[in-house]
Amino acid sequence: PCVVGEWSHWSGCAEQCHPGLRIRRRYVQQEPKNGGEPCPALEEKAGCLEYLTYQGEDCGHEHVPAFITTSEYGKERKRRAASSLWPSDKEAAGYCVEFRTESLSRHCALETRPYRRWMQYLREGHTVCVACQPPAMSTDTQRCSGDGHNAHGDKILHWEAIGNSQCQGTWKKIRQLEHCSCPLVHSFIFT
Numbered sequence: 567p568c569v570v571g572e573w574s575h576w577s578g579c580a581e582q583c584h585p586g587l588r589i590r591r592r593y594v595q596q597e598p599k600n601g602g603e604p605c606p607a608l609e610e611k612a613g614c615l616e617y618l619t620y621q622g623e624d625c626g627h628e629h630v631p632a633f634i635t636t637s638e639y640g641k642e643r644k645r646r647a648a649s650s651l652w653p654s655d656k657e658a659a660g661y662c663v664e665f666r667t668e669s670l671s672r673h674c675a676l677e678t679r680p681y682r683r684w685m686q687y688l689r690e691g692h693t694v695c696v697a698c699q700p701p702a703m704s705t706d707t708q709r710c711s712g713d714g715h716n717a718h719g720d721k722i723l724h725w726e727a728i729g730n731s732q733c734q735g736t737w738k739k740i741r742q743l744e745h746c747s748c749p750l751v752h753s754f755i756f757t
Contacts, residue, residue: 567598567602567603568594568596568597568598568602568603568604568605568606569594569595569596570592570593570594570595570605570606570608571592571593571594571595572592573590573591573592573610574590574591574592575590576588576589576590576612577589577590587611587612588611588612589609589610589611590609590610591608591609591610592608593608594608631712631723631724631725631726631734632696632710632711632712632713632714632723632724632725632726632756633711633712633725633726633727633728633756633757634696634725634726634727634728634754634755634756634757635684635727635728635729635754635755635757636684636753636754636755637697637746637750637753637754637755638684638750639755639757660697660698660699660700660703661697661698661742661743661744662695662696662697662698662742662743662744662745662746662747663695663696663698663713663714663739663741663742663743664693664694664695664696664739664740664741664742664743664748665693665694665696665714665723665725665737665738665739665740666691666692666693666694666737666738666740667688667689667690667691667692667693667694667735667736667737668690668722668735668736668737668738669690669735669736670688670689670690670733670734670735670736671732671733671734671735673730673732673733673734674686674688674727674730674733674735677730677733681729682727682729682730684751684754685727685729685730685733687751687752688727688733688735692752693740693748693752694737694748694752694753694754695743695746695747695748695752695753695754696713696746696753696754696755696756697746697753697754697755697756698710698713698755698756699755699756702755702756702757710756711756712724712725712756713742713756714739717738717739718739719738719739719740720738721738721739722736722737722738723736723737723738723739724736725737728757
């Protein structure tokens with residue numbers, strides 16, 4: 567059979583601050599002989615986005631996708647989190663951002679695994695609420711990555727579902743609120 571070596575390390579992103587591709591390779595150590603098993607793929611590509619320039623400067627948060635999951639996970643996370651991570655009831659416990667979904671991949675509607683069915687409720691044109699809770703907040707900025715903080719209503723922002731990286735799409739920020747008010751099926755959390 568064909569024998570291949572280990573994967574190389576992933577290459578860096580092709581461009582700074584722009585979505586692109588990174589690549590890794592492996593090489594044939596022994597070609598197949600006498601009808602032996604053929605060689606597997608020798609190259610893999612994956613999406614890639616650098617958040618810092620080569621000089622160490624921030625690329626700008628509009629390029630950072632929002633990673634989301636069902637709001638049900640937020641309840642479980644709150645139960646499990648150490649009390650020191652969570653502010654007292656008197657303090658602000660995060661914030662909510664409303665988005666209008668612009669586009670999404672077909673993979674969201676095809677998701678049937680029980681704990682990932684929430685993805686089926688994502689629809690183009692719907693308003694969704696995404697909560698930013700303390701465990702997902704950056705300690706420096708007190709914000710959630712990908713929340714569209716500096717974005718205006720016409721800026722296209724990207725999101726991706728945790729648990730199925732093929733379920734992804736775009737949305738536009740409507741407004742930031744203190745508390746979410748969307749129905750449960752349209753409520754999510756930043757991760």
